[in-house]
Amino acid sequence: MNNIVVMPMVVPLLTGILLVFLRSQVKIQQLLSIFSIITTAVISVYILNLIQEDGVLRIDFGGWMPPYGISFVADSFSVLLVLTTAIVTGILLIYAFSSIGRAHENMFFYPFVFFLIAGVNGSFLTGDLFNLFVCFEVMLLSSYVLITLGGRKVQLVESIKYISINVLSSWFFLVGIAYLYGTVGTLNMAHLSVRIAEVGQGPLLTVISIIFLLVFSLKSGLLLYFWLPGSYSAPPTVVAALFGALLTKVGIYAMFRVFTLIFYHEQGVTHLLIGIMAALTMIGGSIGAIAYNDVRQIVSYNVVIAVGFILVGLAVSTEIAFQGSIYYLIHDMIIKALLFLIAGTMVYLTGTARIEQMSGLIRNYPLLGWLFFITMLSLAGIPPLSGFIGKVYVGQGAIEAGSYLLLAIAFLSSIFVLYSLLRIFMNCFWGETIINEDDDVPLKKGMLIPLVLFGILTIVLGIGAEGLAPYVTDAARTLANPEIYIDAVLNGEG
Amino acid sequence: METLITILVGVLVTVAVYLLLSKSLVRVILGTAILSHAVHLLLMTMGGLKKGAVPLLGENAENYADALPQALILTAIVISFAVTSFLLVLAYRTYKETGSDNLAVLRGFEDE
Numbered sequence: 001m002n003n004i005v006v007m008p009m010v011v012p013l014l015t016g017i018l019l020v021f022l023r024s025q026v027k028i029q030q031l032l033s034i035f036s037i038i039t040t041a042v043i044s045v046y047i048l049n050l051i052q053e054d055g056v057l058r059i060d061f062g063g064w065m066p067p068y069g070i071s072f073v074a075d076s077f078s079v080l081l082v083l084t085t086a087i088v089t090g091i092l093l094i095y096a097f098s099s100i101g102r103a104h105e106n107m108f109f110y111p112f113v114f115f116l117i118a119g120v121n122g123s124f125l126t127g128d129l130f131n132l133f134v135c136f137e138v139m140l141l142s143s144y145v146l147i148t149l150g151g152r153k154v155q156l157v158e159s160i161k162y163i164s165i166n167v168l169s170s171w172f173f174l175v176g177i178a179y180l181y182g183t184v185g186t187l188n189m190a191h192l193s194v195r196i197a198e199v200g201q202g203p204l205l206t207v208i209s210i211i212f213l214l215v216f217s218l219k220s221g222l223l224l225y226f227w228l229p230g231s232y233s234a235p236p237t238v239v240a241a242l243f244g245a246l247l248t249k250v251g252i253y254a255m256f257r258v259f260t261l262i263f264y265h266e267q268g269v270t271h272l273l274i275g276i277m278a279a280l281t282m283i284g285g286s287i288g289a290i291a292y293n294d295v296r297q298i299v300s301y302n303v304v305i306a307v308g309f310i311l312v313g314l315a316v317s318t319e320i321a322f323q324g325s326i327y328y329l330i331h332d333m334i335i336k337a338l339l340f341l342i343a344g345t346m347v348y349l350t351g352t353a354r355i356e357q358m359s360g361l362i363r364n365y366p367l368l369g370w371l372f373f374i375t376m377l378s379l380a381g382i383p384p385l386s387g388f389i390g391k392v393y394v395g396q397g398a399i400e401a402g403s404y405l406l407l408a409i410a411f412l413s414s415i416f417v418l419y420s421l422l423r424i425f426m427n428c429f430w431g432e433t434i435i436n437e438d439d440d441v442p443l444k445k446g447m448l449i450p451l452v453l454f455g456i457l458t459i460v461l462g463i464g465a466e467g468l469a470p471y472v473t474d475a476a477r478t479l480a481n482p483e484i485y486i487d488a489v490l491n492g493e494g
Numbered sequence: 495m496e497t498l499i500t501i502l503v504g505v506l507v508t509v510a511v512y513l514l515l516s517k518s519l520v521r522v523i524l525g526t527a528i529l530s531h532a533v534h535l536l537l538m539t540m541g542g543l544k545k546g547a548v549p550l551l552g553e554n555a556e557n558y559a560d561a562l563p564q565a566l567i568l569t570a571i572v573i574s575f576a577v578t579s580f581l582l583v584l585a586y587r588t589y590k591e592t593g594s595d596n597l598a599v600l601r602g603f604e605d606e
Contacts, residue, residue, distance in 0.1 A: 130566055137573045144580055148587075156588040157600050160519065163584065167526045167577055168514075174533040174570060181563065182540030 004050070005059045005074045007043045008082045008121040009135075011036055016114030026105045030097050033110045037093060040117075041086035048079045048471060056478065056488035058127060066127070066489050067191035073127035073489055076475035077326060081124050081253060084333045087457070088245050089117055091450045095341055096238040098446025099348070104149060104236070112149070113242065116142035123250045127489055129180070129187045132254060133173050136219070140166050143247060147235045158234035165227045169218035176211040183208065190489035192262050193482055201265035209263035209270050216258070220251025222311055223277040225304045229288065232303065233296035233353075237344025240296070244303050245337035249329060252310055256325070259314060260479045261486075267317060275315030279409045281308030286416035290423070294353045298420050299343045302379065305413050306332045312403075312410045313394050321397020322476035327468075328390025331461060335378050335387065338454035342372050345451070346428060349441050355424055360433030365443050369429045371455045376425060378458045380418040386461035499539045506532035519585045519595040523578065530574035534567045 015036035022029050051057055051074060058073045060066060093113070100109055119139025126132050144166075147159045181187055183204060184195045196205060214224075221228045228248075232240050255274075263270055285304030292298055310332065313325025345368065346361065347353045362369030378385035391414065398407035435441075461468070478484050506528055513525030541563030547555030589595050 130569070134569060134573070137577075141573075141576060141580065144577075144584075148584060151587060151591070153591050156584065156591055159584065160588060160597075160600070163577070163581060164514075164522060164526070167581075168529075170573075170577075171526075171529050171533055174530075175536060177566070178533065178537045178540040181537070181566075187562075 002050070002057050002059055004043065004047055005057050005072050005125065006061075008040050008047075008079075008086070009072075009118050009125060011040050011043065012114040012121065013118040016111040016118065019111040019114065020108060023106060023108065026102070029105065029110045030093075033093055033114065034090065036114070037086055037090040037117075040121075041083060041090065044079055044083040044086055047074055048076065048083060051076055051079060052470065052474065056485055056492075058489055058492065067186050067188035070131050071127045071188070071489065072125045073190075073485070074125055075478045075485060075488075076471050077256070077479060078124040078253070080326065080330060080471055080475055081249065081333075082121050084330050085117060085120055085124075085246060088333050088337050089113070089242070091453050091457075092238055092241055092245070092337060092341075094453070095241075095447060095450040098444045099344075100236060100238055107149060109146075109149060112142045112145045116146065116242065116246070120246050120250055124253060127189050129189055129192065130177055133170070133177060136173070136250070136254075137170060139247070139250065140170070143243065146239045146242070147231065149239075150236060152234075155234045158230050161227055162231035165218065169215050172211055172218070173215045176208055176215060179208045179211065188489070189257065189261055190486040193486055194490065196262060196265070201263060205263070206266045206269050209259070209266070210273065212258050212263070213255070213270065213273065216251045216255040217277060218251075220248045220255060221281070221304050221307050222251075222255070222274075223281045223284070225281065225285070225307070228304060229297050229300035232300040232340075233294070237341060237348070240344065241337045241340035244300070244340045245333045248303060248307055249333055252307060252329065255311065256314055256322075256479065260317070260322075261482045264317075264482065271315050271317055274311055275403065275406055278308045278311040278315050279406055281305070281311075282409055282413040286413050286420075289416060289420035293355050295343045295346060295355055295424060295428070296353050298355075298424060299339050302339065302417060302420065303336055305417055306336065309391075309394065309410055309413060312406055313397060315406060316398050316401040316403050317480075318397045318400050319476050319480040320393050320400060322479045323472050324390050324393025324395070324397055326390075326472050326475050327393060327465065328387070330468075331378070331386040331390050331458070334454060334457050334461065335375060338371070338375050338451065338458065339379070341447075341451055341454070342368065342375060343424075345443070345447055348447075349443065350435070355427040358428035358434065359431040360429070360435075362429040363433045364435050364440055367448060368443065368451070369425075371451050372421075372425060372429065374455050374458065376418065376421040378462070379414075379421065381414050384459070384462045386458045386465070388462060389465045495543050496539050499535055499543065503532050503536045503539065506535070517597045519588070519597060519600075522597070523581045523585060526581065527574070527578050530570065530578075534570055534574075537563050537567050537570065 019029050056075045058071050060069045060071045119135050122135030218224045285301050288301035310325050310328050313321040350358050378387045381387040381391040510525045510529035513521045541560045546557035546559040547553040549558040549561045
């Protein structure tokens with residue numbers, strides 16, 4: 001029993017509630033939100049180190065021992081993601097301060113960001129399947145508000161699509177939960193794992209697992225990503241970056257959790273399906289990324305490709321591949337936030353999202369151009385930037401498991417990522433400048449600083465991967481050996 | 495009893511799917527509402543529809559009702575209530591902004 005485990009969810013939740021009452025004091029809202037997000041980050045670093053000493057931690061709410069009560073469980077995998085969430089959100093908040101505008105700030109923008117974070121962190125930490133559903137809904141409801149806030153026509157129309165598809169996937173989630181409860185009579189994830197191991201994962205349970213696969217693929221954009229590019233290009237830049245960095249990753253996390261802890265017996269069916277879906281996602285995402293001329297669309301399709309790539313690690317299911325996926329997941333949260341911010345900044349500076357209408361931006365904004373260049377290299381997986389290590393490990397895992405086709409598609413997709421971003425780079429940053437010095441929109445310091453911070457982060461994460469290695473190794477070990485998790489939840493001292 | 499309720503769930507899902515596939519936004523929203531009712535019933539049925547005493551130790555009964563599905567449904571109802579009300583407000587705003595609740599017409603707003 002360790003109360004600290006619940007803090008990454010409680011701190012943002014309380015901050016959000018507090019900020020609702022400070023509606024008109026924008027300065028105080030900003031200060032408080034930065035303070036709160038730093039607190040969350042510090043707490044998660046502390047939990048992460050505690051896990052290395054004491055193993056997987058848990059807290060049973062109300063003292064109800066698992067499997068009867070609801071518990072939060074913190075292993076290295078979830079806390080690494082909680083930490084990355086806090087860091088990414090912190091930097092995005094700095095960008096929001098100078099870009100989101102007074103109207104948003106007065107209409108509860110910051111509170112809803114914090115409710116979103118509470119939902120995201122709750123989803124990462126919960127040890128109960130139904131609680132996962134609830135945390136998903138907390139996150140989704142906040143995202144509904146954030147995507148519609150501002151009320152432009154395109155936002156309203158896109159959000160109808162976004163909300164309908166999410167309501168439908170939440171419905172499937174509940175159906176899956178109902179079937180699972182009817183079949184094995186428990187919803188605690190560790191207990192589910194034990195019971196399914198006892199009765200064996202028969203055809204019925206495999207079908208139920210595919211319902212969960214459907215739910216999480218809809219949320220994370222694995223193959224079922226048709227809603228994603230539209231919804232992610234409608235809202236303001238910061239919100240799009242927040243979605244691109246965090247929301248799909250929660251779906252990916254849930255998929256890893258469910259298919260490594262609970263449904264890992266019939267890998268010939270479920271993991272093969274995940275592999276096929278991941279391959280199709282990468283192919284479809286690559287086609288989308290090079291087909292469009294709208295910066296925001298290209299960037300959104302890059303999210304799709306990354307989802308496919310990360311799930312290659314789950315499809316091959318070796319410990320090395322898990323390590324690769326975890327590295328890549330952390331890298332992707334940071335780099336997608338940066339990519340979305342740069343794309344949004346380009347649209348802000350030029351007033352257009354079409355790449356053929358932009359040109360020569362590097363002359364006016366050299367730093368922005370170089371940051372885009374770093375982002376591009378990092379996404380393509382060039383060492384020493386952060387994308388490299390993840391790709392190496394996923395590749396190594398795929399070779400170990402003998403999935404050469406998946407490996408080939410995964411690495412080919414990197415080339416498409418590179419090509420799609422090179423197209424933006426060459427069209428928008430090179431060439432004759434279209435902006436003359438008179439109507440040069442100044443790039444605000446407040447917008448540039450977060451971009452630089454993300455840039456530094458991707459370099460540090462690439463060079464300093466060694467420092468992260470013990471945590472990632474532990475996370476991958478727990479994923480590969482579910483009994484560590486189960487033991488900590490069901491047998492450990494509360 | 496379980497079979498009967500399961501058939502009812504199936505009927506509700508059919509109705510909901512029909513509504514979801516229509517072009518009017520309000521019908522789609524009603525469809526999502528019915529869909530959530532269907533799954534609440536399913537949750538209840540999956541827990542087993544047995545007559546039993548309140549799940550308290552002092553009752554000393556032969557059978558106890560399973561309280562967990564009811565707790566789940568309660569939570570799910572609250573959530574679906576929130577989402578439905580949000581969707582209704584969104585539909586109203588969209589109607590005011592675009593002058594249409596027809597999803598086929600709403601497709602065209604790529605740019606403003």
